[in-house]
Amino acid sequence: MSTGLLRASVCLLLLLFLHQKLAACADGADSFTYSGFRGANLTLDGVAAISSGGLLVVTDNTVQSKGHAFYRTPLRFKESPNGTVFSFSTTFVFAFISEPADLNGDGMAFLVSPTKDFSRALGNQYLGLFNLSSVGNSTNHVLAIELDTTRNPEFQDIDNNHVGIDINNLKSDESHTAGYYLNDTGSFQNLSLRSGQTMQVWVDYDSHEMILNVTLAPIAMAKPRRRLLSAVVNLSSVLLETMYVGFSASNGPFLTSHYVLGWSFKMNGVAQALDSSLLPSVPRAKSNHKLKVLRIGLPLASSTLVLIIVGTVVFILRRRGRYSELLEDWELEYGPHRFSYKDLFRAAKGFRDTELLGMGAFGRVYKGVLPSSGSEVAIKRVSHGSRQGMREFIAEIVSLGRLRHRNLVQLLGYCRRQGELLLVYDYMPNGSLEKFLHDQAKPALDWATRFRIIKGVASGLLYLHEDWEQVVVHRDIKASNVLLDNELNGRLGDFGLARLYDHGTDPQTTHVVGTMGYLAPELARTGKATTITDVFAFGAFLLEVACGRRPVDPTAHEEQLVLQDWVVEKWRKGSILETRDPTLGEEYAVEEVELVLKLGLLCSHPLPTKRPSMRQVVRYLEGHAPLPELSPANLSFSLLALLRKEGFDDQIMSCPSSSVATASVLSGGR
Known part of the structure; x- marks a missing residue:
């Protein structure tokens, strides 16, 4: 065999070997x-x-x-x-x-x-x-x-x-x-x-x-x-x-x-x-029931032993009293949603003022870190002076914990202790939208961020009204209840006033609760919170975000007292864009700002039948449908006068940030 033929044979063998190796790989x-x-x-x-x-x-x-x-x-x-x-x-x-x-x-x-x-x-x-x-x-x-x-x-x-x-x-x-x-x-x-x-x-x-x-x-x-x-x-x-x-x-x-x-x-x-x-076995689910009473029988040999036991029991009871909570038999079925007060107390460092995130009409909110998982949470402490309706309310809290949407703050669970109800939510690091709109210490949000927040909240409301298994009426839509995550995405939170009912059924009359300026005028007459009253509040929210003003401001000039009336009047004069938040400067999309202002007026129309559904609102905001033809003449009657006619008196009108209900759902109004 010649040298050339030998080399060719070797090369061929090497190529075959490499091919086999690649094929094996x-x-x-x-x-x-x-x-x-x-x-x-x-x-x-x-x-x-x-x-x-x-x-x-x-x-x-x-x-x-x-x-x-x-x-x-x-x-x-x-x-x-x-x-x-x-x-x-x-x-x-x-x-x-x-x-x-x-x-x-x-x-x-x-x-x-x-x-x-x-x-x-x-x-x-x-x-x-x-x-x-x-x-x-x-x-x-x-x-x-x-x-x-x-x-x-x-x-x-x-x-x-x-x-x-x-x-x-x-x-x-x-x-x-x-x-x-x-x-x-x-x-x-x-x-x-x-x-x-x-x-x-x-x-x-x-x-x-x-x-x-x-x-x-x-x-x-x-x-x-x-x-x-x-x-x-x-x-x-x-x-x-x-x-x-x-x-x-x-x-x-x-x-x-x-x-x-x-x-x-x-x-x-x-x-x-x-x-x-050869596979390992899966453990069985543990029982969720807890023993309510531990019975310990100890033979008492002498009076000295009795004193020791009594002293020990008193010490334990005093120590446990710090973390005592209300737990009734019917709550055992809600196991995963029930947090222990001890865990929440430790999470919020004893509810010190240093952990305080804010205060509202119904309680204080604290930041906490759950000891079991290290998760950051917000803990709202709410007073409840009555047990009336509490079982139904807790059942609704558990149901709301099943809501899943990227523009909703997750409600994780609750705890009851003495005269308190503690609601546990996901923690939102950037706080509420209200602070970015009305707090001078916060930087002004640009229009692109505001518009993204508006569309996010609209998407979350559509989910509550139509896409979840039940209808959820939030009843307290406002800038302070829109929280911002670490990417400044808007999430609607605080479901403490929310009501649930089945699709196709009629909601029941209840106490009027919410915040003045966001309350639909028909609420005082009917007492029925519906998806369309939520739409009214969302309309007021749209105007607040675009204008940087509260829906009702008693410190403003008379023509600017009610934000909706002022925007309508400016629109009538052909200068609706003058109502935009001045902190926006000139960096904003004219078409989007005008859309939000007019949609805000449409949603907060005093006549319920004129308001769109949230599905229609989302279509308008996403540009999938044109806004209906509107004119300021259709809206040119005073919302302030209508509110007074419907029974919202001057004293309430002077307190735009207060809640209307004197007895909230958490104190028997459920």
Whole structure:
């Protein structure tokens, strides 16, 4: 054999060897199988942990928490940055345990991500994946298979028990109610993700056909032949060359543990089957009932021993009296929403003045840090002198805790102690919008920020009025109840006066509560708080944000006493833009300011039938529909005169920041 032929043979052998190595890398080197997670090569953050029994606990029994677990090493999903994504297959076994069983956290997702750092992601409905600014961005490069146990209308969820395929977003490309199809009949069988039942998921991507399949079944079953979800999607533009695989989960105010029992993954092949006999066991849900009385029988041998026991009991009672609280039998069913006074007392450092965030008509608000989770919260202390209606009110507080929207402040729960009710909310670091509008010490907000806040509050109100399972009438919409998060997004808060009723039913007459200037004139006559009275308050809010003035200002000149009347008069004279907040300067969008001023007048129209719904309001603000033709002549009668005619007297009119009701819902007006 010649030297040239020998060299050619060697080169050919080397090329074949390299090709085999590349094929091995693409066809099976990137694979792993965990039957339990003891000693697993995982990166954990948040509350995620591996239990002593080998369970992967993505979130534990902690409220307002999130957790992530990733395979520590990135996997190669492409041969080159611009190449085609490899086929891949994964399967995992999971279970969700809630306490109590009928109230659950937000769910869990399997994800493929370019990073393991989700420190800026939000929990609750965001599943620990995105935040307000990142959700929906194509730069996320995230594929997620969500197992969602909460219906969030803002993400167009189909129900509160579904599986979804998410690409860079929480609005699923494809979704289906959780369940599986029988092989013999093809009929669909529902599965409840929150049932505590152990289930298995299979995720398979065929890069040649560009088809992503998701299958779900109880652990005792083999993989069904028919897929639950099947979507045609080209992941080559979504996934990068190397990616991490793992899980993310989150809890809101409900106690849920999200467990993964086993996990298998393989690139360019079928993931190894999991042997259910090798998987760890899932703990049973603990009982939520508490013993109310501990009975201790001690033999008394002498009078000295009696004195010792009596002294000890007195000491303990005095010490516990500091943290004593009211707890009745009917409240046990609301377990997750009930905070202990001891925890809240410690969270707010004994409710010192240094932790005081503000004071309102119904109580003081303190900043706190929960000792169990380190979460920052706002704690509102409200006096209640009567037990009348308290059970119904607490039931509504628990219901309101299930509200989930990015423009609502999350109500986490409550505590009762002696003559106090304590309401616990998410903490908003930038405080209320009112301070930015009326406090000289705060910097003025530019128009773009104000307009974003307005649209956010409108979106939150639409959710309350139409998109949630019940109708929620807030009854106290005003700038001081719009709180700003760390990105200056507006969130409507303080649901202490909110009323709930079923869609299609008529709200009941109640005490008139709220703040003068935001109260619809018909309230004094009917006593019925409805969605349309909320719209009136929102209209007053729109004018306040655009003009930088309170709806009623007794210190102003007579023509400016009622903000709505002043704006109408300026509009009649052809100078409506002169009512804008002077701190805006010349940096504002003329069309948007004019839209907000006219929409504010329309929403706060004295005649209820003339006001739009919040769905129409959102369409106007988003530019999806033109504002109806309006003229100042249609609004050119005095709101001040009408309010007096309806029964709001001069004394009340002179106190624009006070609440009308002398007896609030928390003191028997429920």
